[in-house]
Amino acid sequence: MPQTVTIEIRRYRPEEEAEPTWQRYEVPFWREWMVLDALNYIKDHVDGTLSFRWSCRMGVCGSCGMMVNGNPALTCATYLETLVPGPVQVEPLRGFPVIRDLVCDLTDFITKLQRVQPWIVRETEGTPAQGEYRQTPDELAAYRPYAMCINCLLCYAACPIYELEPGFLGPAVIALAQRYNLDSRDQGREARMDVLSEHDGIWACTLVGECSTVCPKHVDPAGAIQRYKLDAAVAWVKALVLPRSGR
Amino acid sequence: METHVHDVLVIGGGGAGLRAAIAVAETDPALRVAMVSKVYPMRSHTVSAEGGAAAVIKPDDSLDAHAYDTISGGEWLCDQDAVELFVREAPEEMLRLEHWGCPWNREPDGHVAVRAFGGMKIRRTWFAADKTGFHLLHALFQTSLKYASIARYDEWFVTRLLVGEGRCLGVVALELASGEMHALLAKAVILATGGGGRVFPFTTNANIKTGDGMALAYRAGVPLKDMEFVQYHPTGLPFTGILITEAARSEGGWLLNKDGYRYLQDYDLGRPEPTPVLRAMELGPRDRLSQAFVKEMEKGRTIETAHGHVVHLDVRHLGEPVIEAKIPFVRELCLTYEHLDPVHELIPVRPVVHYMMGGVHTDLTGATPLPGLYAAGETACVSINGANRLGSNSLTEILVFGARAGRAAAAYAARAPAPTGPTRAQALDEERRVLSKVRGDGGGGERVATIRTAMQRALEAGAGIYRDEVGLRRAAEGIEGLKARAQGVTLDDRSHTFNTEVVAFLELENMLDVAEAIVHAALVRRESRGAHQRTDFPARDDNRFLAHSLAYRSPNGPPRVDLLPVTITRWPPGERVYGR
Numbered sequence: 001m002p003q004t005v006t007i008e009i010r011r012y013r014p015e016e017e018a019e020p021t022w023q024r025y026e027v028p029f030w031r032e033w034m035v036l037d038a039l040n041y042i043k044d045h046v047d048g049t050l051s052f053r054w055s056c057r058m059g060v061c062g063s064c065g066m067m068v069n070g071n072p073a074l075t076c077a078t079y080l081e082t083l084v085p086g087p088v089q090v091e092p093l094r095g096f097p098v099i100r101d102l103v104c105d106l107t108d109f110i111t112k113l114q115r116v117q118p119w120i121v122r123e124t125e126g127t128p129a130q131g132e133y134r135q136t137p138d139e140l141a142a143y144r145p146y147a148m149c150i151n152c153l154l155c156y157a158a159c160p161i162y163e164l165e166p167g168f169l170g171p172a173v174i175a176l177a178q179r180y181n182l183d184s185r186d187q188g189r190e191a192r193m194d195v196l197s198e199h200d201g202i203w204a205c206t207l208v209g210e211c212s213t214v215c216p217k218h219v220d221p222a223g224a225i226q227r228y229k230l231d232a233a234v235a236w237v238k239a240l241v242l243p244r245s246g247r
Numbered sequence: 248m249e250t251h252v253h254d255v256l257v258i259g260g261g262g263a264g265l266r267a268a269i270a271v272a273e274t275d276p277a278l279r280v281a282m283v284s285k286v287y288p289m290r291s292h293t294v295s296a297e298g299g300a301a302a303v304i305k306p307d308d309s310l311d312a313h314a315y316d317t318i319s320g321g322e323w324l325c326d327q328d329a330v331e332l333f334v335r336e337a338p339e340e341m342l343r344l345e346h347w348g349c350p351w352n353r354e355p356d357g358h359v360a361v362r363a364f365g366g367m368k369i370r371r372t373w374f375a376a377d378k379t380g381f382h383l384l385h386a387l388f389q390t391s392l393k394y395a396s397i398a399r400y401d402e403w404f405v406t407r408l409l410v411g412e413g414r415c416l417g418v419v420a421l422e423l424a425s426g427e428m429h430a431l432l433a434k435a436v437i438l439a440t441g442g443g444g445r446v447f448p449f450t451t452n453a454n455i456k457t458g459d460g461m462a463l464a465y466r467a468g469v470p471l472k473d474m475e476f477v478q479y480h481p482t483g484l485p486f487t488g489i490l491i492t493e494a495a496r497s498e499g500g501w502l503l504n505k506d507g508y509r510y511l512q513d514y515d516l517g518r519p520e521p522t523p524v525l526r527a528m529e530l531g532p533r534d535r536l537s538q539a540f541v542k543e544m545e546k547g548r549t550i551e552t553a554h555g556h557v558v559h560l561d562v563r564h565l566g567e568p569v570i571e572a573k574i575p576f577v578r579e580l581c582l583t584y585e586h587l588d589p590v591h592e593l594i595p596v597r598p599v600v601h602y603m604m605g606g607v608h609t610d611l612t613g614a615t616p617l618p619g620l621y622a623a624g625e626t627a628c629v630s631i632n633g634a635n636r637l638g639s640n641s642l643t644e645i646l647v648f649g650a651r652a653g654r655a656a657a658a659y660a661a662r663a664p665a666p667t668g669p670t671r672a673q674a675l676d677e678e679r680r681v682l683s684k685v686r687g688d689g690g691g692g693e694r695v696a697t698i699r700t701a702m703q704r705a706l707e708a709g710a711g712i713y714r715d716e717v718g719l720r721r722a723a724e725g726i727e728g729l730k731a732r733a734q735g736v737t738l739d740d741r742s743h744t745f746n747t748e749v750v751a752f753l754e755l756e757n758m759l760d761v762a763e764a765i766v767h768a769a770l771v772r773r774e775s776r777g778a779h780q781r782t783d784f785p786a787r788d789d790n791r792f793l794a795h796s797l798a799y800r801s802p803n804g805p806p807r808v809d810l811l812p813v814t815i816t817r818w819p820p821g822e823r824v825y826g827r
Contacts, residue, residue: 015742032486044696048739048748053286055453058489058580060381061290077583099424100745106287110401118389120348128342134357140350147350147382151289176389183348 005029005080006087007038009050012098020098024087035075035083035090036064039102052102059216062152066102067091072154072214093157109153112169116177116195121188139184146179146224148217155211155221161204168204169196171211171221178224197232205229248678249429250671253398254278254660255653256418256433258405258460260288262380262645263624263652264439265387266340270653271660272394278657281398283405283420283431285455285750288388292441292453293645296380297492297576298364299372300642302337305361308369310334317640318818320366320532321604321633322777323793324473327816329611329629333640333647340646341373349386350375362573363497364639366532366825368525372639377492377576383642403429404750405459407677408436408467408620411668415467415619419677423750426743428681430674434663435619435656438464439649442603442625443761445754448703449555450600451483451490457754458761460626464607465760469615470797470809472628474761475769476604476778478636479712481536483599485554487584491577491596493638496529498573500562502536503593504548510558514539517826527826534635534778535825537598541712552595559593566590598712602641604632604778605768608797613652619659623652630795634777684738685749691735695751698736699758702729706762710769715783723766723805730759764798764806771796771808789820 004026012020025046027038036054043050052075054064059077066075069089080088096104126133155171156162162170169177177196181189196202205225212222255271257264260282271280282288303313313334318325345351345359351373352360364372375382391397402423409417409430417432443458444450465471481502482491496502499522504510509519509528516535517527524530540558543549549556562570562577567590570578581589606628613621613629624645631644683689702725709722733755740748774788775781794810801807 013742014744043747044694048694049742051740051745051747053290055286055290055455056292056295057454057487058295059583060378061292061294061453063286063290100742103745105424110287113389114392117393119393120346120390126346128339128346132342132345132351132359135353136357137353137355139357140353144350147385148378149385150294150381151287151385180348185346185348 002029002085005038005084007042008087008089009102010091011101013100029080029084031081033080035068035073035078035080035088038080039075039090051100060150062150065093065152065154065157067094067157072157074152074154074216077216093153095157095159095163106153109151109156109170109173112173113176116169116173116192117188118176118180120180120183120186121191123187133185135184142184143179143182146175146182146219149175149179149219150217152216154214154216158210158214160208160210161206165204171225174202174228175219175221175224178228193232193235196228202228202232248674249427251429251431253281253431253433255280255435255437255656256431257282257437257439258418259291259439259441259626260284260286261291261439261441261624262293262384262387262642263626263649264437265391266646266649267437267439267623267653267656268397269387269391269394270650271657272396274654274657275661276396278396278660279398280396281400281431283400283403283418285402285404285459287401289385291384292456293380293384295451295453295490296383296642297377297490298494299362299374299379299639300341300383301364301367301371301637301639302341302373302643303334303371304338304341304359305371308371312369313337313371315818316367317631317637318633319823320637321635322787322823323820324633324776324795324813325631326629326814327818328814329631331816332611333631333644336647337643340650341643344383344386344646347386347390350382352376362494363523363525363530365493365496365530366526366637367530374494377494377574380642404753405463406681406753407673408463409670409673410467410617411670413618415617416666416668416670419674421681421750423745426685426746428678430670432666432670434660434666435621437613437652437656438607438620438622438626439624440626443758444600444603446702446706446758446762446765447600448700448707449483449488451480451488452600457758459754459757460622461606462757462760464615464620464622465764465800467617467620468799469617469620470608470799471764472605472608472795472797473630473768474603474605474764474798475772475796476634477600477710477765478533478602478604478778479537479598480533480601481540481598482560482596484580484584485552485557485595485597488599489580489584490599490601491560491580491594492574495560495562495574495577497523498562498569499523499565500529500560502529503559503561504543505550506548510543510548511536511539514542515826524826531825532635533638537712538780540598550595555597557595557597560596561593562589563591602636604628604630604634604636611651612655613648614655619663621652621656623648634779681749681753684752685741685743685746687737687741690737692737693732693735695736695748695755698729698733699755702726702759702762705729706765710766713780713782714769715781716770719766719770723770726759726762726766730763733759760800767806768796768798768808793820
């Protein structure tokens with residue numbers, strides 16, 4: 001095992017430079033270290049100007065997604081050991097505007113998330129006095145995998161469509177819409193269908209499936225998209241045949 | 248400098264902050280409420296909570312049983328009026344979360360399922376596998392998106408409270424993306440910034456847990472209550488400090504010493520049985536289990552590793568189906584961070600700083616002594632947690648007291664006059680202070696990380712699981728010296744755009760204030776109770792210390808620490824009995 005490893009980081013400091021540049025750092029190599037530990041070593045001991053987001057360091061807050069050797073990854077869950085002898089290249093997530101260094105702008109995701117109404121929609125809301133909405137373990141299992149999304153956006157960085165089609169809602173947002181559609185407590189499917197069936201919605205996806213491959217929580221957004229396309233197509237045919245009952 | 252005007256500001260976007268913001272929006276949709284958070288809300292540390300949230304819902308349970316478990320678990324330092332209303336309002340809040348989509352585990356008939364937790368006589372912990380905090384946070388965040396009246400300032404870091412006319416009038420905040428300072432004026436401000444475990448070197452807490460809200464209040468003259476009580480969770484993974492949930496033990500996991508012996512039987516926690524016994528052995532309270540670890544280490548019966556002494560958590564006998572169904576995240580964390588599979592292997596664990604029972608002094612509505620300033624969640628101390636928080640009460644607490652603070656702040660804002668007074672001058676002062684740090688004025692070449700590491704070591708050495716006068720004095724002197732040295736920090740980063748180094752510096756200042764309060768409150772409490780164990784005063788002393796500590800910041804020198812009697816309603820102080 002090596003004593004040190006070279007980390008090459010895609011830097012971008014908009015106040016100082018017009019274009020991104022690469023910067024090399026030499027850091028100690030420890031078996032226990034994740035890529036994030038190397039970044040923190042640089043930040044704390046070598047170069048305090050390096051900017052990146054991180055928080056939980058246990059793979060659940062979704063802050064520290066970056067491109068590592070060209071692949072989207074949670075840096076808190078990617079061992080340096082798997083990348084030696086290096087050099088290890090770290091870049092901001094692909095497909096997003098870069099604010100600075102490894103920090104990218106998430107505004108687009110947040111806006112799109114809100115558009116699909118990611119909350120329980122009910123005609124009449126229950127009161128706590130009425131007790132819980134009943135939901136069997138099977139009904140829970142129907143949507144739970146889609147509820148595991150940590151919003152890390154690795155799926156967007158992996159998606160070949162998102163970069164080209166700025167209007168595309170993207171894998172995580174569609175998976176989260178599906179999470180509510182499949183929840184037995186929800187009655188908002190139709191309202192969400194309107195958003196999802198727009199040109200920019202699911203039809204842009206060519207089912208490459210990279211989103212599901214990179215998902216660290218096995219959410220399978222590609223599966224959600226496929227299922228939705230089918231539902232939407234059926235609804236569209238129904239609307240043609242039975243225009244009054246509509247969707 | 249730009250000024251923004253709202254009616255209610257919520258500082259922090261975790262569970263307590265989101266619940267508070269929703270409560271404001273529901274109480275009065277005309278109120279302009281804004282949430283200011285240094286991270287996007289779904290990144291907040293609530294996300295890391297694992298095991299569950301306690302609330303009475305099953306017919307075999309009772310509010311009194313929940314209250315008694317909480318009060319005895321807190322070694323009679325909880326205010327019992329607060330606990331009574333907490334257990335009463337808990338089921339309603341949990342049901343609301345259910346209606347908002349939280350994917351609670353279910354019984355076959357569709358009712359919510361509950362599991363056992365440490366220090367609990369009857370099962371009452373609602374859970375969403377072992378990612379309860381994650382699901383709760385995302386359900387709250389996503390639900391909050393439907394309220395049009397909730398504005399958000401994501402990735403804005405609050406650096407100061409604006410105070411004038413004897414009340415809180417808003418905050419000053421750094422917009423990370425631009426590096427600009429802003430004044431945000433409001434009639435009411437709710438602090439919901441969570442805890443500050445990062446003052447210690449080994450903690451389950453996320454990087455963002457730097458006691459920001461506590462420090463903001465402390466500097467504004469608001470006392471911090473019961474800061475000496477720091478909870479060590481008995482089962483953290485070595486090196487990373489990642490939490491292995493208590494649910495691993497409530498599902499039947501065992502704690503073993505180096506000889507494979509269930510050592511808790513030697514510490515007055517009951518007899519080892521093959522299946523879990525409530526309020527006994529591995530399901531004892533966290534303070535007692537962490538203290539037992541230290542005693543076991545002193546006897547030479549722990550396992551020495553490169554990352555400190557450990558014992559073993561054994562869940563192998565539960566089998567893969569139970570592990571996958573009830574504690575899948577435990578398996579995921581062990582596989583990722585320890586290269587081991589708990590289905591077949593022992594998990595190395597050691598006590599790890601997890602939670603602060605203390606915080607900003609509030610009343611039952613979340614109001615602090617400063618009019619217009621409220622606090623909720625781990626930032627606050629109501630107190631329902633006393634000297635040792637009962638596992639699975641904290642997620643419920645953020646809901647109950649987040650909602651209470653939101654409603655109280657909304658009512659206050661509806662009748663308070665618009666903020667006026669000296670806010671402009673204060674905001675400009677603060678802008679000068681922060682931006683001069685970015686410019687590098689007056690620096691002495693110190694690095695943030697050097698001082699942070701020294702602070703963490705001083706606190707662990709002097710204010711760990713066991714404490715004494717000499718060690719605490721040394722820690723107090725250490726922290727005082729570091730506060731002076733922190734002013735000599737020079738930043739490498741002179742950029743305004745997303746300057747994470749200046750944030751780290753401001754967080755360090757916050758942590759030094761929190762550390763000071765912890766150490767000085769611990770010096771005053773010359774007794775042992777719950778998580779505060781003084782080897783020089785090993786007994787509990789109800790005559791002198793059935794009281795909360797209140798630490799008031801002094802501009803120069805150590806804080807003043809006062810005592811405030813505990814409110815007792817129906818449970819007179821008694822012996823804590825576990826396993827017998």
